[in-house]
Amino acid sequence: MAYTTIKKPSDYFNTKLYSGDGNTTQAITGVGFQPDFTWLKNRSDGTGWHRLSDGVRGVTKILYSNATNAEVTTDANGYIASFDSDGLTVNLGSSGTGTGTNSSGDNFVTWNWLADNTNGSSNTDGSITSTVSANTTSGFSIVKWDGNETAGASVGHGLGVVPDLIIKKRAMASTGYWYVYSSQLGNNKSIYLNDTSAAETSGAWNNQTPTSSVFYNGSSNVENGIDMITYCFASKQGFSKFGSYVGNGNANGPFIYTGFKPSWVMIKTDLAGEEWRIWDSTRGLYNLMGPTLVANSSAAEGTFNGIDFLSNGFKIRSASSALNYNATKHIYMAFAEEPLVGDNPATAR
Numbered sequence: 001m002a003y004t005t006i007k008k009p010s011d012y013f014n015t016k017l018y019s020g021d022g023n024t025t026q027a028i029t030g031v032g033f034q035p036d037f038t039w040l041k042n043r044s045d046g047t048g049w050h051r052l053s054d055g056v057r058g059v060t061k062i063l064y065s066n067a068t069n070a071e072v073t074t075d076a077n078g079y080i081a082s083f084d085s086d087g088l089t090v091n092l093g094s095s096g097t098g099t100g101t102n103s104s105g106d107n108f109v110t111w112n113w114l115a116d117n118t119n120g121s122s123n124t125d126g127s128i129t130s131t132v133s134a135n136t137t138s139g140f141s142i143v144k145w146d147g148n149e150t151a152g153a154s155v156g157h158g159l160g161v162v163p164d165l166i167i168k169k170r171a172m173a174s175t176g177y178w179y180v181y182s183s184q185l186g187n188n189k190s191i192y193l194n195d196t197s198a199a200e201t202s203g204a205w206n207n208q209t210p211t212s213s214v215f216y217n218g219s220s221n222v223e224n225g226i227d228m229i230t231y232c233f234a235s236k237q238g239f240s241k242f243g244s245y246v247g248n249g250n251a252n253g254p255f256i257y258t259g260f261k262p263s264w265v266m267i268k269t270d271l272a273g274e275e276w277r278i279w280d281s282t283r284g285l286y287n288l289m290g291p292t293l294v295a296n297s298s299a300a301e302g303t304f305n306g307i308d309f310l311s312n313g314f315k316i317r318s319a320s321s322a323l324n325y326n327a328t329k330h331i332y333m334a335f336a337e338e339p340l341v342g343d344n345p346a347t348a349r
Contacts (some may be wrong), residue, residue, distance in 0.1 A: 005315050006239040009336040011116045012138040013240075015264060015282040018085065022104030031087040036133050037142055037231065038080060038088055039065070041293055043283070043301040044106040048099045050295065053080045056120040056142045057171060057229055060086075065193055065295045068175040071227075073194055078102055088112075104243070107301075109283060109293070111264060115142050125156030126214040134158030139234035144171075147226040152206045154214040155230070163210050163232040164242035165333060167193060172227040179204045182331050184244035191268060191331065194296050198272045206230050238339030242332070247318075249326030253306075255318025256332065262309045263337035266295065267322075270329045274322045281309055281337050283325035288317055312340050 006012060018028050029135070036055045042048025050065040059080050061073050071259075073079075078093040078101030088110065092098035101108070115133035119190055120142065123132040128148050134141035141158045147170065157163060164183045170176030178193035179202065185191065187209045190202035203218035210216065215232070235241050241258040247269070250252060264280040276295035283291040288305040306318030314334070316324050323330065 003200070006336075006339065009239050009260070009263065009339065012140070013264070013335045014112050015280045016037050016110045016112060017282055018108050019104040020098060020104055020106040020108060021073050021100060022092070022102065025081060025089055026077070026102050027084065027087065027089045028088045029084070031110075031112050033112075033114050033119055034085050035083050036117060037090060037113040039111040039142075040080065040084070040090075040101065041109055042099060042101075042103070042106055043109055043291075043293070045099050046298055046300040046313050048077070048103070048106070049277075049298045051075070051079070051100055053131075054142050054229070054231075055118070056131055056144045057082055057227070059083050061171075063169055063171060063229070066298050068173055068177055068194055070176075071171040074135075075100055093176045102263060109280070111280070113140055114138065116139055120144065123156035123158055126154035127247040128153050128155050128217070130157075131154050132156060132158035135343070136160045137236070138301070139236040139240055141232045143230040143232060145228050145230070147224055148217065149224050151203065151218055152208065153217045156170060156234045157210070157230070159212070159232055159234050161212050161234045163215065164235050165233045166205075166210065166215055167231045168204065170226055171229045174226070175278065178333075181205050181346065182242070182244070182327065183209075184287065184331055185270070187216075187337050191270065192296075193276060196275055196296060197274050199270050199343065233333070239336050241298065244329045244331050245331055247324040247326055247328050248315075249315065249319055249324060251319045253318060253324040255310075255312045255315045258313040258334050259340045260313075260334075260336035261311050261338045261340070262314055262334045264333075264335045265309070265314055266308065267307075268331045268335045269322055269325050270322060270331065274325075277304060279307060279309075284309075309337075311338075
């Protein structure tokens, strides 16, 4: 087995917790790098929507994973004001409540990804010119492009390998679903990050599998001339894994091998009515993993004990349909805390 090229996963993805102080701004340090993409959530308050910001669209511009809303700039209930060398600075927002980013006494989580530490550069690999911030080492890219309703138009993603998972959203001007492509579901289906639907037949990808340079655009959730944002992910040994498993409906559920000790896992059952559940090893300090947030809901952090993080993957410990519906596919995203191989091999929790 080849050694991972990423010996320290936290150089590329890191979770940072903080407490709101109610001030107009607060600098959040200790991320370990300047983020290019941050996903932020108020853990204490169910009125604090998920906030997704990136450097390609502009750090103060926000999309919400739990809603179809168009992009807003400087949300009145709080926003990320800047990406900094070791983290980010949050702003309370004009309402003064800060429920989204800095309300006094509330607990917050940020999940942070490194791309190429720029605002992106022009990519002409596809028929549509895109602006791309890509990290080929970690298999992550941020892609902004002008909407084009021409079915089969292609967009360069900058990864240099075929993406395993793509998240696409119409950013400006009007509402739109979050379309998720998974190689586990195929190029004729989408599953939606903002709701609990099962995967549906969709023309969002024009029934064409992405290549090492481009993904393909269908007519779903696209408007001519309207900015689109896309987050592309490719599995990297010892750092990330994007796959699926089939449930057995038993409390002794499947073991999913990732090749690393996970730091963050999100799971969605391909079944209507089930949510996108997120665990991370910074909030959950021991097995069974308890603290969970839901990408498609603004709900405050809850407890859902159903998964163990292990040295080489994760184990389902629940018969719940949210994690282990019998004979049903479950889509997952996972990022590493420690690689199984390399100079610092993973140890058990």
